[in-house]
Amino acid sequence: MPVTAPRPGTVTTAIPARLDRLPWSRWHWTIVFGLGTVWILDGLEVTVVGNIAGRLSEPGSGLPISSGQVTGIAAALYVAGACAGALFWGRLTDRYGRKKLFMITLAVYLGATALTAVSFSTWWFFLFRFFTGFGIGGEYAAINSAIDELIPANYRGRVDLIINGSFWVGAVGGALLSIVALNTDLLPKDVGWRLTFALGVVLGLVILLVRRNVPESPRWLLIHGREQEAEEVVSGIERQIEAQRGESLPRAEREITIHQRESIGFGEIAHTVFNRYRKRSVLGFSLFIGQAFLYNAITFGFGAILTKFFDVPTGNTGYYFVVIAVGNFLGPLLLGKLFDTVGRRVMISSTYLLSGLLLFVTAWLFGRGSLNADTLTACWCAVLFFASAGASSAYLTVSEVFPMETRAMSIAFFYALGTATGGISGPLLFADLTNTGRIGDTVLAFQIGAGLMCAAGLVAALLAVKAERRSLEDIATPLTAATAQATP
Incomplete structure (x- = not known):
């Protein structure tokens, strides 16, 4: 359908509806692999850093750093970088386009990861952990906004959840790689951990090559006066799919x-998010803060808990983490479709509430001394099966319930605030609680995470938006829209 322009600066088009009515195709798989696979790299790197903390603190590692500095200061700097990067790149993504920014942010991420691999001093390691996070924060904003604008409405929920959940595929790889890196029979102490970072760079370069084939969002092009380019992109997609289906x-x-x-002022964006969509803002904050604290309650203390309370050797904690990571990925994979069929409100609230309640039960069993390393890991796996789907739905929610012009900035803002609250204070709080060796302190850590997750679930039950199988423009009318009407 051709695009018509009733007057200069105004365009009437069916391009958003044309994108939403597309059947699933090989072209959509290109989008998934080109944009979504970076979360695998993120999961690989974050997990490697956590699992090799003990090795980095040993003499001969090549770095004068303690295990606490790796899991505390370095982890907090990574998260601080991600929050700062989300805000910095998110604003640029809304202004200059999805594609330009998701190419730049991946390059920043890869460069910082490569420089982490050649760390020669503690300050250098800390600096490039921050800049690695700075790049990945921009990825969250650019990638989630691009995915939602390119994926058809009927599939948007499950695709978004699975892509965000693929972090845990990388976490499995990171856990297995850390086992190899910790084996001094295979690699010297000062080489193994460096090679794991270098491998992440190689995989990232492959993703960068695939990503070149991903187009700019036609929705973004329309709003910024480039309707002819938007028409060319959508027509090309339609021709590919029609040829494929015959x-x-x-x-x-x-x-x-x-x-x-050409651009939307920051003041207008802030007014839209915090005044026009105040309830949706409360929902976004609640979901991000709840999942951030729950994950920190478990993941930043799991190794210390296994070694302190169950005498699991440091070199074997990676095997337990593989089990947890698999449970995390299976949640979005198996439950994702239900977010498009059963609906957002039921699924978001239930995944948050179930994960919180299961963690309360885990805390009670742990406090009674009823668990061993295997059964505690099984409990964590059950908790995170639901929590992972819920956490992924937090990104889905803030990327689809605000207007097109604010999408990347909204993702960035809620991610930054929620993650800063749970992701910076969380590691510092929970590392102290889980490292004391006192059962009561670890129980308290679990209860804090569980309580905030349940609270977020109740907020979702009241405020979650019915967004399943609906066009983005129907969920939140673009700020630049004049009218929306059925095509005759």
Whole structure:
């Protein structure tokens, strides 16, 4: 369907509806692999750092650093970098486009990771942990906004959840790699951990090559006065899918009129998010803070808990983490479709509440001395099966319930605030609680995470938006939209 322009600066188009009515195709798999696989790298790197903390603190590692500095200061700096990067790159993503920024942020991430691998001093390691986070924070904003704008409405929920959950595929790889890196029969102490970072860089370069084939978001192009480019992108996608299926696609049902603007002021963005969509803002904050504290309650203390309370050797904690990581990925993989069929409100609230309640039960069993290393890991796995789907839905929620012009910045803001609250204070709080060796302190850590997760679930039960199988423009009308009407 051709794009018409009733007057200069205004365009009436069915492009959003044309994107949403597309059937799933090989082209959509290109989007998933080109944009989503970076979370695998993130999971690999974060897990490696946590699992090799003990080795880095040993004499001969090549770094004068303690295990506490790796899991405390370095982890907090990584998260601080991610929060700062999300805000910095998120604003640029809304202004200059999804593709330009997701290429730049991946390059920053890879460069910082490579420089981490050649760390020769503690300050150098800390500095590039911050800049690695700075790059990945931008990825969260650019990637999630691009994915939501390119994936059809009927599949958006499950695809978003699985892509965000793929972090844990990388976590499995990171845990297994750390086992190799900790084996001094295979690699010297000062070489193994460096090679794991270098491998992440190689995999990232492959993703960068695939990502070059991902187009700019047609929705972003429309709003910024580049409707001809948007038409070319969508027409090209339609031709590929029609050739693949051997039949014509049905006509799109809706048109929307856009008053094009080159940029949207930050004041207008803030007013839209915090005044016009105040309840949705409360929902976003609650979901991010709840999942951040729950994950910190478990993941930043799991190694110390296993070694202190169950005498698991440091070199074997990676095997337990593999089990936890598998449970994390299976949650979004198996439950993702239900977010598009059963619905957002039921699934978001239930995954948050179930994970919180299960962690309360785990805390009670742990406090009674009823668990061993294997059964505690099984309990964690059950908790995180639901928590991972819930945490992934937090990114889905803030990326689809605010207007197109604010999407990347909204993702960045809620991620930064929620993660700063739980991801910076969390490691410092929970590391202290789980490292004391006192059962009561670890129980308290579990209860804090569980309580905040349950609270977020109750907020979702009241405020979650019915966004399943709906167009982004229907969920939140673009700030530049004039009218939306059915195509005759």
